[in-house]
Amino acid sequence: MLEVSTSMPKTKKGLHTFNKICMSAEKLFHEKTYHAATINDIVNDANLGVGTFYIYFDSKRSLYRHLVLSYYHDIRKSIAEKTKDCKTRLECEKIGLRTFLDYVIKKPHAYTIIWQSLLVDRELFVDYYTSFAERYKKQLDESIEKGEVNPEIDTIALAYALMGISNFVGLETIFFHTDVLDEKRIDQIVDSVIIMLEKGIGN
């Protein structure tokens, strides 16, 4: 499923070059999209020869997979760490959403690059979201055991609904909202979602 196939560099210099390629690719896949950003664009941006690229990656697609998998692990790790000490399901959701939004505000390219997987590598697209959803579902099932979540709710449907909320609220936050993003606005968004999860949308 979600595995890395790249053979990592063996010296500090190699690692530095590897990272330069990743950073340039991140920037260009985000700005120009995967198909429009060429290997030449990437190595020019990184001040390297074309051949150097193929020392570190088998293909353009394997570089792309490497980026998506690293975002997957980063996002999961951040959320797991931050929600470690949460006492309730709702607190988990609040800190989880906040962590996700902070991550995509800091790294908006991660957002667009993951989104592109439907076009670049459909297997990766499916694996990415199903892996995320399965882990989420397990947590929700545990919360049902603890009596924190209504057992009438189907946890797979709920997992996707919650992922959808994070992703689309993130979409608005990063791409569509033209005003400056202050802490207050993000708090307001998170609070609105948590009210909904706590009491529903009504009065």
Added chain:
Amino acid sequence: MLEVSTSMPKTKKGLHTFNKICMSAEKLFHEKTYHAATINDIVNDANLGVGTFYIYFDSKRSLYRHLVLSYYHDIRKSIAEKTKDCKTRLECEKIGLRTFLDYVIKKPHAYTIIWQSLLVDRELFVDYYTSFAERYKKQLDESIEKGEVNPEIDTIALAYALMGISNFVGLETIFFHTDVLDEKRIDQIVDSVIIMLEKGIGN
């Protein structure tokens, strides 16, 4: 913003050819993605010459735009019609979600083609979702007036959250769920979401 630029055909025969192009493009953009599906693929599938394509569309991208805009109007129209007689906000959300799911089950290619807009035409991507969200927000604001929605909730955040729920629940329903899709399963998904919107996720 969301406008069509295609000059429509002037005879029944022309309309028939136009529709054949659209149907083949829909199929191939869905199966192979926008970039991998060539104009040749499309006209071969439709049993037409390459030149014929350029009678009806300025470019590959203008065909793509035409498809996305037609989905936008279809989806909006379906939801507006079906929710016309709904008495409460919650009933609106229930019928709206059900209508959206029925639409994407019937036309799964619409789903993947819209998703691709981030890569194919970023302006269209932004217009598509912001237009949808603005209309949604207006309805939610009206519901606050009527006392049906908690005024503490930010309606723009809520609009995106609700769009995210539909889209990601749809994702699971169409792409990731391998079992057969029976009516019961869809009802269960819709009911789970509505419980959440009515009472929150807890007990």
Added chain:
DNA sequence: ATATAATATGAATATCTAATCACCTTTTGT
């Protein structure tokens, strides 16, 4: 010090594809 492994290069290759255009056929209105 030197052999070996790792890293770096960019011109050349082989393949692909959106769009054009000059010419042909069919349909429509009068």
Added chain:
DNA sequence: ACAAAAGGTGATTAGATATTCATATTATAT
């Protein structure tokens, strides 16, 4: 019936791009 408008064609063009490879430099371990 017939001109004009609409529809249809596919070989050709012009440009692009992922990957290879022979060769060169640099780093590492003994």
